[in-house]
Amino acid sequence: xxxxxxxxxxxxxxxxxxxxxxxxxxxxxxxxxxxxxxxxxxxxxxxxxxxxxxxxxxxxxxxxxxxxxxxxxxxxxxxxxxxxxxxxxxxxxxxxxxxxxxxxxxxxxxxxxxxxxxxxxxxxxxxxxxxxxxxxxxxxxxxxxxxxxxxxxxxxxxxxxxxxxxxxxxxxxxxxxxxxxxxxxxxxxxxxxxxxxxxxxxxxxxxxxxxxxxxxxxxxxxxxxxxxxxxxxxxxxxxxxxxxxxxxx
Amino acid sequence: xxxxxxxxxxxxxxxxxxxxxxxxxxxxxxxxxxxxxxxxxxxxxxxxxxxxxxxxxxxxxxxxxxxxxxxxxxxxxxxxxxxxxxxxxxxxxxxxxxxxxxxxxxxxxxxxxxxxxxxxxxxxxxxxxxxxxxxxxxxxxxxxxxxxxxxxxxxxxxxxxxxxxxxxxxxxxxxxxxxxxxxxxxxxxxxxxxxxxxxxxxxxxxxxxxxxxxxxxxxxxxxxxxxxxxxxxxxxxxxxxxxxxxxxxxxxxxxxxxxxxxxxxxxxxxxxxxxxxxxxxxxxxxxxxxxxxxxxxxxxxxxxxxxxxxxxxxxxxxxxxxxxxxxxxxxx
Numbered sequence: 101x102x103x104x105x106x107x108x109x110x111x112x113x114x115x116x117x118x119x120x121x122x123x124x125x126x127x128x129x130x131x132x133x134x135x136x137x138x139x140x141x142x143x144x145x146x147x148x149x150x151x152x153x154x155x156x157x158x159x160x161x162x163x164x165x166x167x168x169x170x171x172x173x174x175x176x177x178x179x180x181x182x183x184x185x186x187x188x189x190x191x192x193x194x195x196x197x198x199x200x201x202x203x204x205x206x207x208x209x210x211x212x213x214x215x216x217x218x219x220x221x222x223x224x225x226x227x228x229x230x231x232x233x234x235x236x237x238x239x240x241x242x243x244x245x246x247x248x249x250x251x252x253x254x255x256x257x258x259x260x261x262x263x264x265x266x267x268x269x270x271x272x273x274x275x276x277x278x279x280x281x282x283x284x285x286x287x288x289x290x291x292x293x294x295x296x297x298x299x300x301x302x303x304x305x306x307x308x309x310x311x312x313x314x315x316x317x318x319x320x321x322x323x324x325x326x327x328x329x330x331x332x333x334x335x336x337x338x339x340x341x342x343x344x345x346x347x348x349x
Numbered sequence: 350x351x352x353x354x355x356x357x358x359x360x361x362x363x364x365x366x367x368x369x370x371x372x373x374x375x376x377x378x379x380x381x382x383x384x385x386x387x388x389x390x391x392x393x394x395x396x397x398x399x400x401x402x403x404x405x406x407x408x409x410x411x412x413x414x415x416x417x418x419x420x421x422x423x424x425x426x427x428x429x430x431x432x433x434x435x436x437x438x439x440x441x442x443x444x445x446x447x448x449x450x451x452x453x454x455x456x457x458x459x460x461x462x463x464x465x466x467x468x469x470x471x472x473x474x475x476x477x478x479x480x481x482x483x484x485x486x487x488x489x490x491x492x493x494x495x496x497x498x499x500x501x502x503x504x505x506x507x508x509x510x511x512x513x514x515x516x517x518x519x520x521x522x523x524x525x526x527x528x529x530x531x532x533x534x535x536x537x538x539x540x541x542x543x544x545x546x547x548x549x550x551x552x553x554x555x556x557x558x559x560x561x562x563x564x565x566x567x568x569x570x571x572x573x574x575x576x577x578x579x580x581x582x583x584x585x586x587x588x589x590x591x592x593x594x595x596x597x598x599x600x601x602x603x604x605x606x607x608x609x610x611x612x613x614x615x616x617x618x619x620x621x622x623x624x625x626x627x628x629x630x631x632x633x634x635x636x637x638x639x640x641x642x643x644x645x646x647x648x649x650x651x652x653x654x655x656x657x658x659x660x661x662x663x664x665x666x667x668x669x670x671x672x673x674x675x676x677x678x679x680x681x
Contacts, residue, residue: 178558190556191553207546
């Protein structure tokens with residue numbers, strides 16, 4: 101088994117009477133695409149929020165490459181190599197797609213020269229290549245607010261990849277996208293992740309996507325990991341069919 | 350390759366009618382002391398105020414409105430006045446630097462606190478700090494001169510003692526050079542990576558945090574720039590008027606800066622100066638010819654701008670000049 105990139109130990113968090121993380125212990129190995137599935141309210145997004153420092157667990161630890169990152173704010177965790185793409189793309193809507201990436205790379209490389217034109221930075225070609233990798237080269241000069249949801253999703257991932265992360269956490273990368281486009285988008289995403297050599301964890305509801313693109317699947321229920329295995333093992337498990345996929349689907 | 354691209358950019362700019370209009374405008378201002386000497390002081394005031402408005406404009410780019418930025422206008426003027434009072438004969442350049450540093454230092458102290466807040470809380474906290482300073486200026490009469498303020502005697506200029514007319518001329522051209530230089534710098538700063546990071550506060554702080562950047566630190570960088578710009582304007586104004594009073598930090602001054610920024614074109618560098626120039630003219634002549642209703646005239650003027658040209662005066666100019674080429678104008 102490859103190296104452990106991120107590890108959670110006994111994470112606990114409650115929102116009122118709801119236990120969103122109930123003693124979650126999980127290891128994420130480098131080089132894998134791990135899919136997280138489970139019914140709504142199972143705690144999948146909460147898990148991503150804890151791993152990226154957005155919310156703090158009441159108990160437990162998150163370790164990244166062996167370092168305890170539990171108390172760190174999101175920006176410090178990002179600086180260590182954990183990036184995130186969101187269910188609702190988090191972009192700078194008044195900027196173009198290319199500018200979003202240029203801003204990201206400016207943050208990554210700590211570009212602080214007040215007289216340097218952002219459009220003239222040496223990393224511009226690298227960002228144009230990244231846009232090409234996610235299939236959005238045509239959208240480079242289009243203001244984000246004018247783009248379709250599918251393109252925004254891809255650019256959101258490209259922004260995260262611009263940071264050259266070691267681990268990318270994707271929250272429902274194909275939600276809000278037309279069914280006919282889901283596989284095309286995932287094909288592009290997985291291709292980009294491979295080219296960038298990034299380990300990924302993605303929350304997903306579409307079992308077709310999980311079956312095709314995940315190396316491993318973790319099943320969430322009631323705030324904890326109920327099962328873990330290969331897509332073939334998990335998607336045919338009777339508990340998963342009953343609680344997640346649904347009988348007769 | 351790069352040189353060719355840069356050259357083509359310069360050529361394109363030179364052919365832009367709006368750019369040529371700015372050049373003509375600056376040349377026209379430069380001619381004021383000789384062509385229309387009666388307007389010299391008014392234009393000096395407008396340029397000094399324009400620098401303060403530019404400070405407010407910087408924050409508008411991040412979607413934040415400060416209702417207390419006259420604080421930095423006043424602090425720099427008082428810093429210059431205190432310096433002159435304690436060390437008579439201090440040079441003009443030293444007074445400028447001391448005033449600006451005073452504003453930046455105050456901007457750092459206040460900024461570290463207010464950058465935690467956004468929107469109305471940000472605006473009102475700035476107002477609160479400016480009013481606290483106003484109270485200090487009013488109440489500590491023995492140090493500040495109270496409502497009467499402090500006189501700011503004429504400093505030497507690079508070691509030379511100038512008469513009234515010569516000094517006003519130096520002030521005028523210094524203000525003009527600073528207007529051009531700081532306007533250019535702010536434009537470049539907006540286009541730079543650090544300026545772009547600052548401006549993303551307006552649209553998505555969550556993503557900014559997930560880029561590994563502290564939104565508070567990003568806002569603080571712009572806040573310090575805005576305080577410095579207000580500081581430069583304030584100390585210029587203090588020397589131009591020869592006296593600084595608590596009225597410099599009074600809330601009406603802060604509101605006036607926001608008013609001018611919106612009038613000129615919220616977020617526009619050129620708009621800050623154009624707005625300040627027109628505001629000073631309207632204010633001066635409306636108060637002469639329209640007595641007590643000049644505020645109503647200004648209010649009506651702003652109402653028309655907001656209703657019919659929300660991009661401000663600069664957007665009107667942009668649309669006029671870009672109509673031929675089919676380009677729109679945002680004033681930015």
